[in-house]
Amino acid sequence: MPTLLAVCAVHALRPDAGSQGVTAIDKRTVDGPVKVGPYGLRGDVQANRKHHGGLEQAVYAYGQDDADFWAGELGRELHPGWFGENLRVAGLDPNAARVGERWHVGERVVLQVTGPRTPCATFARWVGGADERGWVKRFGAEGRLGAYLRVVRGGEVRAGDAIVVDPAPQDAPTVLDRYRR
Template sequence: MEIVSVNVGLPQSIVYQGKELVTGIYKTPVSSSLFVSKEQLEGDGQADLEVHGGPDKALCVYPVEHYAFWEQVLGQKLEAGTFGENLTVRGLVETEVCIGDTYAIGEVIVQITQPRQPCFKLAKRLDLGNAALQMQETGYTGYYFRVLQEGSLSKDSKLKLIAKDEAGITVAYANQVKYHDKTNAEAILRIAQTQALSASWKKSFLKRLVELQA
């Protein structure tokens, strides 16, 4: 397990489908040490605070293992941070990490809260109209960390597992139920009951459970 790159970027205005759009998806790798608060990484920012950032989504994480797939799709080499992630990591793919898993990154302690939910801004960033759908179909979504202990980190910070979550809900499994196995009430309830799950995903799964029982 290791940090490949630390990436930050402030919201900027772009034109998408003829309309002005403000987005924080454009991130650039940095080599300096940055402070991580319970809300976000120093020097970083999000445009739509309704769906990005905040305590449950303080850090966006993306596995470098998926870059080869996207480079083949797009026919070009991609720089770390292309997917709007704060941390590009190695050895922490969605099929192996669980919601609630806790890690130390140097002096910072973080915990996985939910898969990353791709939006249309990714399509603009990659110049790929179905990028969000492809991310859902492949399961190459990445995920979010909440910050349990604030501190500073850099790309040279050591990354180590502190504790695996007992529920054993992998990010890949949560994605599978969210996007594909949508009527599996038992699975939905199991995920919703995961203590470390973000508030927004918990609310979404509980709402779906009520609809299935109606």
Template structure:
């Protein structure tokens, strides 16, 4: 059964040299509320109440309200790196079990727990300097990118609370084949794939704009137009 292992939040930001970040997320012993889209609260938009988002330009917001990473993928990294990786260490809000996050479709919707929370997959995480500095692993950005197991961002379709042990049910899957992994490879490794992303209507606007620009440079319309 697919489920939430832990719900993670950064109650207090950490200082990494000149960087101030909310990447240090820790499992919560209590249920946490996931707020809906609406007026941007302090520039953050929707997301997990009690979590810290320090750079609202690149993190948080309605299209990146909840970051999800699979425990199975953390275990693979743990074995590869020879290092203990606790739930939340990648900055994920939800650490999951029993669901293949990389092969989740853009626009796929998850119902989580009994309190009405529904999330919709929007895009992969792309690694940044903060992520590399936080883990302190030489060459981490390249290593993470080449592995192409990025975890997924979700937007909030219906707000609710979430807790460790909540069941995850996939309640909708779109009829295209664009997965979180497809988008990551297109953006980070195989730019020729970018025009094929246009069939995924649930992508964030900033990625749709990249699709349009790439298609225009190639002199061909984006797929599906």
């Protein structure tokens, strides 16, 4: 059964060379229940709602299998939140999720898949800047992007919660299909 391994929120805003001057990509695990509302998790920050956030990108989910792949590629441990994700999941491939499918998380929360994460220069700088030249292309080409979700019904989530998927129609594009268009 798909499971929520970790819930992550911003640890600290970091200075960034991008147009906002700061980034909220530094996410860390939060213990206990976390409230989820229309703009995502309580205690989290969306520093740039134009490109990463808002109602349609309120929550970002990343798969443990993908994190394990990148840990091997980069030769370092990648803790939950390292990708800037709010939810680290197992038993579920966010890249194969169909746009429109709904994830029931825990007892009350319902999230709906809206599309892929598009890697950007802020993410490349977070990963390691000059040490990881070509990161945006590499991350995108590998197709291990993770999924953005909107909040259909709020509530609380916590690590260990089950995730039940209500599928979208089979002709709905996957997250990866949407990215590659």
